[in-house]
Amino acid sequence: MAKTDPVIIVIEDDPSIRRFLRTSLGTHGFSVFEADTGKQAIVEVGVRKPDLVILDLGLPDMDGVEVIKAIRGWSAVPIIILSARSSEQQKIDALDVGADDYLTKPFGFGELLARMRVALRHSIRPQEPSQSDIFITANLKVDLINRVVSVDEQEIHLTPIQYRLLAILVKHAGKVMTHQQILKEVWGPSYQENAHYLRIYMSQLRQKLETDPTQPKFLLTESGVGYRLKIW
Amino acid sequence: MQSQQPHKAVISGALPLKSHLPGYVWGILAPLACTLIDWPLRHWLGPASILMTYLLGVFLVASRYGRGASIVASLLSAPVFAFYFARPIFSFAIHDLENIIGLVVMIVVANVTGSLLEKSKIQAELAAQREALASALYRLSHDLSTAQDHDTVAQIAVKHIHDEFGVASMLLNIDAENHLQMPSYLALPGVDLASAQRIFENRTAKQDNNFGYYPLKGSRAWQGILIIQAAQPFPWQGSELSAFIDTFCHLIAQTLERLQFAAQAKEATLQAESEALRNALLSSISHDLRTPLTRIIGAAGTLIESDSDLSVAERQDFNHIVLDEAQRMSELTGKLLDMARLSSGEINLHPDWNAIEEIVGSALNRLDKHLKDRPVRTVLPDSLPLLWIDGVLMEQVLVNLIENAVKYSPAGSPIDIGGLAREGSCRLSVADYGPGIAKGQELKIFDKFYRGIAESEQSGVGLGLALCKAIVEAHGGLIQAGNRAGKGAEFVIELPLRDPPQFAEPEITGSLS
Numbered sequence: 001m002a003k004t005d006p007v008i009i010v011i012e013d014d015p016s017i018r019r020f021l022r023t024s025l026g027t028h029g030f031s032v033f034e035a036d037t038g039k040q041a042i043v044e045v046g047v048r049k050p051d052l053v054i055l056d057l058g059l060p061d062m063d064g065v066e067v068i069k070a071i072r073g074w075s076a077v078p079i080i081i082l083s084a085r086s087s088e089q090q091k092i093d094a095l096d097v098g099a100d101d102y103l104t105k106p107f108g109f110g111e112l113l114a115r116m117r118v119a120l121r122h123s124i125r126p127q128e129p130s131q132s133d134i135f136i137t138a139n140l141k142v143d144l145i146n147r148v149v150s151v152d153e154q155e156i157h158l159t160p161i162q163y164r165l166l167a168i169l170v171k172h173a174g175k176v177m178t179h180q181q182i183l184k185e186v187w188g189p190s191y192q193e194n195a196h197y198l199r200i201y202m203s204q205l206r207q208k209l210e211t212d213p214t215q216p217k218f219l220l221t222e223s224g225v226g227y228r229l230k231i232w
Numbered sequence: 233m234q235s236q237q238p239h240k241a242v243i244s245g246a247l248p249l250k251s252h253l254p255g256y257v258w259g260i261l262a263p264l265a266c267t268l269i270d271w272p273l274r275h276w277l278g279p280a281s282i283l284m285t286y287l288l289g290v291f292l293v294a295s296r297y298g299r300g301a302s303i304v305a306s307l308l309s310a311p312v313f314a315f316y317f318a319r320p321i322f323s324f325a326i327h328d329l330e331n332i333i334g335l336v337v338m339i340v341v342a343n344v345t346g347s348l349l350e351k352s353k354i355q356a357e358l359a360a361q362r363e364a365l366a367s368a369l370y371r372l373s374h375d376l377s378t379a380q381d382h383d384t385v386a387q388i389a390v391k392h393i394h395d396e397f398g399v400a401s402m403l404l405n406i407d408a409e410n411h412l413q414m415p416s417y418l419a420l421p422g423v424d425l426a427s428a429q430r431i432f433e434n435r436t437a438k439q440d441n442n443f444g445y446y447p448l449k450g451s452r453a454w455q456g457i458l459i460i461q462a463a464q465p466f467p468w469q470g471s472e473l474s475a476f477i478d479t480f481c482h483l484i485a486q487t488l489e490r491l492q493f494a495a496q497a498k499e500a501t502l503q504a505e506s507e508a509l510r511n512a513l514l515s516s517i518s519h520d521l522r523t524p525l526t527r528i529i530g531a532a533g534t535l536i537e538s539d540s541d542l543s544v545a546e547r548q549d550f551n552h553i554v555l556d557e558a559q560r561m562s563e564l565t566g567k568l569l570d571m572a573r574l575s576s577g578e579i580n581l582h583p584d585w586n587a588i589e590e591i592v593g594s595a596l597n598r599l600d601k602h603l604k605d606r607p608v609r610t611v612l613p614d615s616l617p618l619l620w621i622d623g624v625l626m627e628q629v630l631v632n633l634i635e636n637a638v639k640y641s642p643a644g645s646p647i648d649i650g651g652l653a654r655e656g657s658c659r660l661s662v663a664d665y666g667p668g669i670a671k672g673q674e675l676k677i678f679d680k681f682y683r684g685i686a687e688s689e690q691s692g693v694g695l696g697l698a699l700c701k702a703i704v705e706a707h708g709g710l711i712q713a714g715n716r717a718g719k720g721a722e723f724v725i726e727l728p729l730r731d732p733p734q735f736a737e738p739e740i741t742g743s744l745s
Contacts, residue, residue, distance in 0.1 A: 002352050088582075106559075188573075195584050196618055196735075199587045201585070202590065203589060207614065214612055215596050220593075221590050222480070223591070224624035227371045
């Protein structure tokens with residue numbers, strides 16, 4: 001069975017964190033390889049063809065964002081980044097060049113596993129243009145073919161933009177989307193500066209979909225970074 | 233509003249030349265008039281008395297028109313008197329010694345009176361001019377005293393030089409490397425920065441090509457250069473006005489230096505404050521970080537040393553201690569780092585349009601674990617406008633306030649979060665049902681490292697509220713603590729409202745209330 005274990009590459013310069021990840025991930029059925037520099041990481045990813053990459057943004061030899069760019073040049077492997085606190089811009093940069101998700105140090109192992117599962121699920125079932133999907137989580141149901149959204153079996157009427165916004169989050173369910181990514185997908189590249197559009201529409205969506213918009217269940221805010229549709 | 237008309241320019245190199253013609257006319261007329269008056273009276277008056285009337289005439293001319301006119305009068309009086317009144321009459325010869333002495337006295341008196349008078353007149357005019365200069369200086373120093381930045385000083389200096397001297401000028405400030413900086417406005421055309429820099433470095437005033445360069449020397453350092461544009465030769469060169477311009481420059485230099493000192497003093501205060509913070513930080517760290525560390529080391533040590541003696545439940549217990557305490561330390565270091573960033577005076581706000589509801593939501597989401605047994609009641613009207621704030625930092629404010637409420641109110645009691653838009657501001661409140669804030673502590677609790685309750689009872693470094701205050705104030709807002717009657721503590725944040733952003737799409741209006 002070892003052959004089918006998902007292959008993970010951990011790129012981290014701190015040996016104890018590497019060890020902790022190797023041990024914990026190993027016990028959860030992953031086969032783990034390690035790299036401690038950006039250059040080595042790029043080589044490892046090329047050779048091992050991993051199912052997922054965990055990348056620390058603070059590498060000694062090169063900028064983590066550059067590592068992501070290099071990997072994205074030829075691979076769509078999911079990348080989860082680890083970054084320090086209070087460096088929202090760094091996270092945004094990494095996500096915008098193609099990282100799939102992020103975790104802020106210090107993080108709990110449970111959290112990491114949850115993020116990895118989401119990322120792996122997305123890579124196993126890549127988004128097809130046809131999107132022959134009905135998305136269901138808890139009491140929220142989004143029928144992407146017929147464009148029908150319902151909460152507790154009650155159909156919710158959404159405006160075209162509200163629907164487009166929700167559909168994008170559903171397409172990337174469980175993953176964080178930066179403000180820029182959402183703006184670009186919903187409104188197009190010329191609306192990158194109009195973050196306030198996003199706030200207003202997100203607030204409208206929450207009012208329609210959430211029981212308590214101030215304590216959202218689905219449409220979570222990743223402050224300073226973007227939004228995430230939570231899968232229950 | 234500045235008056236468009238500059239008041240009378242003080243500048244004038246020499247005293248104005250008045251026309252002396254009327255004086256000389258009067259110098260001629262006075263002896264003739266005396267002759268006409270005295271002629272009919274010549275039989276009753278002696279020559280001495282008649283001489284006195286001439287002396288009077290000369291004196292009057294002297295007192296009115298000065299030395300030149302009085303000399304004319306006296307020199308004319310002498311032959312007229314000799315011809316008409318001194319024996320032999322109708323001849324210019326004078327026989328009486330008495331009359332000769334009289335005439336000599338008259339000429340001397342005319343001379344002395346005239347020159348005395350002229351002197352006092354010059355004195356008076358000089359005094360008037362000095363007064364004008366002094367009041368010009370007063371006006372300048374008065375205006376300069378209110379200036380708060382270099383640009384204002386430059387504007388005031390240029391305006392005053394124009395008003396007093398009627399000439400254009402420009403003030404060049406220096407940067408940190410002692411290089412002159414061209415002002416972004418009010419620049420004189422034709423000034424060469426390189427030559428200005430050379431003259432500035434030579435430290436001596438210089439006239440060159442219709443420009444007068446005046447390096448500005450403060451009491452300690454050179455502050456910049458004043459460049460005055462005027463046609464050559466400079467009217468004030470070498471005169472009293474040259475000293476006056478020096479005084480002008482001196483005043484400007486002093487003001488610039490005052491600004492520099494003020495900036496330095498501010499910097500020093502900031503430095504002292506951050507020094508104090510560092511010290512307090514160190515003492516705080518030693519206690520607040522060591523406590524959880526002690527627990528972690530203890531628990532982890534026990535796990536390693538006595539692993540086989542521990543039951544599964546005990547091991548689990550120790551593991552939890554390690555995890556909980558490490559998380560506590562993580563939160564603590566986060567706050568310390570935030571505070572250090574904020575108190576270094578370099579708060580980098582990344583403001584954007586943010587929905588309050590969203591920020592409250594993500595704050596509550598972050599505190600999920602702490603809020604398990606606490607009902608949170610949020611009252612946020614849908615009509616709350618977007619706020620131009622740093623979402624990450626404002627979330628931190630709410631997190632700290634909610635954490636605080638959890639800490640200082642009984643388990644299970646609710647927490648109220650409210651929002652309200654008002655004229656020009658937005659009001660946010662976080663309130664609990666605890667014992668409230670002790671009287672007189674409403675301001676103190678925002679101090680760094682201040683804790684309301686003895687440290688053993690509550691964990692934390694006393695930075696949460698200080699952070700809140702720093703962040704809210706960086707947004708131009710206000711944070712206050714108080715008690716709600718009969719309920720508990722309430723923290724109120726007032727944030728300024730900006731004009732809301734524009735929406736180009738019609739859809740948005742349909743869906744908004």
